[in-house]
Amino acid sequence: MVIERIEAQLPGAILEHHAFRGDETIIVAGTRFLDVVDLIFGEGYQLLLDVTAVDLEAPDYRFEVVYHWLNLASQARLRIKVPVAEGAAQPSLVSRFKSADWAEREVFDLFGIPFEGHPNLTRLLMWEDFPGHPLRKDFPLDGGDLFCSQDIGASFAPEARSLNA
Amino acid sequence: MAGINLDDSVMTTRLDSVVNWARKNSLWPLPFGTACCAIEFMSMMASRYDFSRFGAEALRFSPRQSDMLLVLGTVTNKQAPVLRQIYAQMAEPKWVVAVGVCASSGGMYRTYATLQGIDRVVPVDVYVPGCPPRPETMIYGVMELQKQISRESLSARKDHIERFYQSMARQEELQRAKGLTSYQVVREMVLEAGAAGGQQIW
């Protein structure tokens, strides 16, 4: 399968891989990412479906940028996750896939991960001078509005988060 | 000629009721439709529920030509200054109906992105709850507005409109002073109002 072929041609690129009910996921280091992308493009994974990110607050890297590809010929999907440290930039895929344009702008807007080589890296969903990046875990759900969650209770307040305690 | 004072109060009252009758039976809506409530509005305009019975057949998407601003759906914090501008540009007499829970209070969206009720940024006359409200509910809301209109007095100054325009002037001044976009200024005004204990910025 494609993972074996990636392993064969780019040894050491895949840090980890797992599958769940046919859902293939590979974790690729940032330095080898573009090589892997070009390889899978050649393999037929030519439709970039989505670019998104997860704020893990993990010890060695903070974010994981997640890409989804679809191989139209074989209808196989592939997920690539790239660990990104805080402040580090990701190479932009706009030159290869037009669909990366607004998806990367959204990730930049909501997580603050810059993409090198993006022609227009500005905020997409929030307004231009919005302070902060909303989907980061340290951004309060109510955005600092005292009356937003006043009668829900303290469960959504930043201090009371127990998930990552 | 800002106003002619008629000392004969009986005649003023009769004029009031005639004018109010005319106004309440010809409310031309401005459908500020952003989400699902707008779809229910469409079904209200259609033949089964027939909103045009209430004189509201003429949908005017321009603030200059409409009387009643129907806010149908979720208003985000980014959309708030747009809503304020549209309301500001409407010619008086004007009324606002917050249709649906998202417009009334932010609905199920208790987040940084959703405006927690349009009454934080514009004065509202009638709130119609529902997610989305049935067309009958919306019609009931407009009928409540009609009752409110029939109780209005011609000579009374509308305090809420006055305060709204003062808040528009404040917003304009803050934009110029701080060099921020209208989105950020309105957001800051909402947060400031919340921190001070009130919630409305007008």
Next chain:
Amino acid sequence: MTPAFSPFLPVLLLFLIALGVGAAILVVSGKILPGLMKPDNPQAAKLTPYECGAPPLQQGARHRYSVKFYLVAMLFILFDVEAAFLLPWAVQYKTHLGTFWAMLGFLATLLVGYIYVWGKGALDWER
């Protein structure tokens, strides 16, 4: 027998009454009733130009636009007038030989102009 007053006096009376009623209607509907009913509240924010609530893309409605609109309008007028002159000629050019050639001369002049316009690229919309 001649009446003591002009027979058109009733007409004058009617005219004056019509004038008076018209003026009264205008004053009542333009000044008195609005004075009673009109909510007169001019505000700076109310008078801003309508751009769907968004801040205006350009300052003012009078902004620069391409000269190609003017060129097309002008050329249209010229050739349309030429076409208009062709119409009456078309029905009677057979009456006299000179008629035919006179118009041909006119057309030739305009043809030179047309070739010039074409060559200059004024007909090229996308430029």
